[in-house]
Amino acid sequence: MTDQEIICVECKIIFFSNKPFKNYNSFVCDNCKLNLKIGNRIKLIYTNDPYTELKKGDMGIITDINKIQISINWDSGSRLMMIPDLDIIEVV
Numbered sequence: 001m002t003d004q005e006i007i008c009v010e011c012k013i014i015f016f017s018n019k020p021f022k023n024y025n026s027f028v029c030d031n032c033k034l035n036l037k038i039g040n041r042i043k044l045i046y047t048n049d050p051y052t053e054l055k056k057g058d059m060g061i062i063t064d065i066n067k068i069q070i071s072i073n074w075d076s077g078s079r080l081m082m083i084p085d086l087d088i089i090e091v092v
């Protein structure tokens with residue numbers, strides 16, 4: 001089965017999925033389910049990046065989101081991007 005395009009009804013980002021969806025008009029992506037949206041302030045819970053100086057509890061603001069990664073303006077000055085399947089952040 002080939003991947004199908006599916007659009008998140010909240011952020012309008014197009015994702016691809018190889019799973020069948022029952023209702024294409026009500027798909028909400030994982031980012032939106034977690035309220036990860038541009039401008040929201042977030043806290044780092046876990047990062048998969050072994051080289052970053054970011055630590056658990058570091059805070060920043062979401063500046064951009066696409067289907068692959070989340071750009072963050074960290075208070076520490078870091079520009080490390082988060083990858084939803086590998087890193088964990090939460091809205092504060």
Ligand SMILES: [Zn+2]
Nearest residue numbers: 008011029032
């Ligand atoms: Zn979304």
